[in-house]
Amino acid sequence: MGGDKSYAEHIPVLRDAFIDALFTDPDGYYVDCTFGRGGHSRELLAKLSENGRLLAIDRDPEAIAEGERLAEEDGRFSIVHADFARLGEALDEKGWHQVTGVGFDLGVSSPQVDNAERGFSFQKNGPLDMRMDSSSGQPLSQMLERVSERELADIIYRFGDERYSRRIAKSILNAKHEGKLNSTSDLENACFHATPKQARHGGAHPATRTFQALRIWVNEEMDQIDVGVNAAMEHLKPGGRLAVISFHSGEDRRIRDLIEAQVHPCKCPPQMPMCVCGKIPSMRWLQKKPVRPSDAEVAINPRSRSSLMRIAERISEAEGRKLAGYSGGSL
Incomplete structure (x- = not known):
């Protein structure tokens, strides 16, 4: 296919771990928030049934062109030219108010780095640009x-x-x-x-x-992360998964704190026997410590060396109430 060359040149980081973390239902509706050159999207599509759907978003015009080629070949897939801050809007426009899984692979892709004209790399002389879009x-x-x-x-x-x-x-x-x-x-x-x-x-x-x-x-990436990750958690159905790969300690801390605010939202003093603030957990950690690449993956793909993946799952309101100490009734 037309996009094979760029796909082959870009090795998705934590590919198998990322897909295993996200995928729970072959008939589910999934979102790849950083299409890049489609490595993770193609792996997800390989697992979906004919009823499953995958939406990708990206702010890079070259990634959009690659995604449009994939959309022509596979009717289960669609792509939107948008940044993270527009994730909630993109989902609402499609009528996807509850989704099965949302994944982010932050940072810059190998094709972007390798293109000197984008200005991302100090190893290739190019203009002082660095815009994702x-x-x-x-x-x-x-x-x-x-x-x-x-x-x-x-x-x-x-x-x-x-x-x-x-x-x-x-x-x-x-x-x-x-x-x-x-x-x-x-x-x-x-x-x-x-x-x-x-x-x-x-x-x-x-x-x-x-x-x-x-x-x-x-690229205002930290602000984009805040809006996008919160929108992702809001649109997950109970049991739906969030997986986020980051490459920078500041990004990882931001992801951790955004999820933790939904895992432990209670603002009550520690000495309180039960929660009375009305804050109910909406997420739970599937693995509190971040997933790191194996030595074997780093040897094959050095770019993965600094990658960290956080994984969490949406819980139902009933489960959140139970965790918060509410047995029933209104708050």
């Missing part, structure tokens, strides 16, 4: 025009866990003011020379965390 929003080059050194340092620290964020932010903006920040190679050079010599070798490239942080900032 190249048809909207502002590229990195424009966003750097209006950020202060302090703000940039905070972005690099919060979204990249970069210990040298202040030095790197200063180096980036100095290069910009001197007219020496015109490409991803220039950005990589600014990060490299801002990093102390003793920290430049022996681990990840000095620009790795900064490029990640800037990508998250350009």
